[in-house]
Amino acid sequence: MVQRGYHRPRPPSPHAIKLNLILIFAFFFLVFIFYTRQWHLLDDQRKQQPFSDEHSQTDRMPDAELWDAPPSYGLRSCVKPTSRYKAATGWDHYMTVRSNGGLNQMRTGIADMVAVARIMNATLVIPQLDKRSFWHDSSTFSDIFDELHFIETLQEDVKIVKELPQELANVPRARKHFTSWASTSYYExxxxxxxxxxxxxxxKSDSRLANNDLPLDIQRLRCRALYHALRFSPPIESFGKVLSMHDADTAEAGGAA
Structure with missing residues (x-):
């Protein structure tokens, strides 16, 4: 009986190992090239698809829906006064204001000063716009805002005049820098x-009333002043409409091309 001998398997040669590594590398390289190419094709499709989808959806969408206001998500307007709110009466005390900062800061400050004039029972003189610190512009209030609309919109809230009465032009005035972030009791x-x-x-008009636990009607007065009364002057409104129409025509021409 012949006993079979045990043979240990021969280790792969260096040449075989090298060949296997080359084949594995070649496989992964081909996979990489394939997916890279696919990614570029998909990317090109994504760049073209939204544009065509947007125009197809716009073509099908009614104009009323296209230009309608965005959804409010449950938010409601907060400008109407409550039933406890009383209309303004004639006051013989006057407040003059020099607004400061950039245009947006001046708008907010003017809305604050409307509220302060209401709290202090003062007649508000149309504010002067900043011409030195940030604004560096010679424009007056009536150049930027619709002055008559501002006065008429707030006539039930605060008495507003274009300028001081002539008999008060040279009387001594109390000059105040109101404390920022002050509460209603401070102005009282x-x-x-x-x-x-x-x-x-x-x-200075930057008294920053927004976060000072103001009474509801005073806070709503600020909103009326800021979002309803401070409307841009007719020339600026007209120019804005021309620009918007030009942009719409340009977009339509681009879409047609």
Whole structure:
């Protein structure tokens, strides 16, 4: 009986190992090239598809729906006064204001000063716009905003005049830098100034009333002033409409091409 001997398997030669590594590398390289090419094709399709989809959807969408206001997501307008709110009466105390900052800061500051004039029972003189610190522009209030609309929109809230009465032009004035972030009670205390002065000049309008737990009607007054009363002047409104029409025509021409 012949006993079979045990043979240990021969290890692969260096040449075989090298060949296997080359084949594995070649396989992964081909896979990489294939998926890279597919990715570029998909990317080109994505760049073209939204454009065509957008135009096809726009063509099918009614104009009323296209230009309708965006959804409110449950948010409601907060500008109407409550039933407890009383209309403004004639006040013989006057407040002049020099607005400061850029245009948006001045708008917010003017809305604050409308609320302050209401709290202090003052007649508000149309504010002067900043011409030195940031604005660097010679424009007046009526150049930027619709002055008559501003006065008429707020006539039930605050009495507003274009300028001081002639007899008060040279009377002594209390000049104030109101404390920023002050509460309603602070401005109620400031009414003590009316005992000595008929005119208060506010050197800066950035009193920042928004986060000071204001009464609901005062907060709503700020909103009315900022979003309803401070409308741009007719020349600016007209120019804005021309620009928007031009942009719409340009977009339509681009879509047709």
């Amino acid at each position: 205390d400031m009414t003590q100034l009316w005992k000595e002065y008929q005119v208060i000049h506010v050197a």
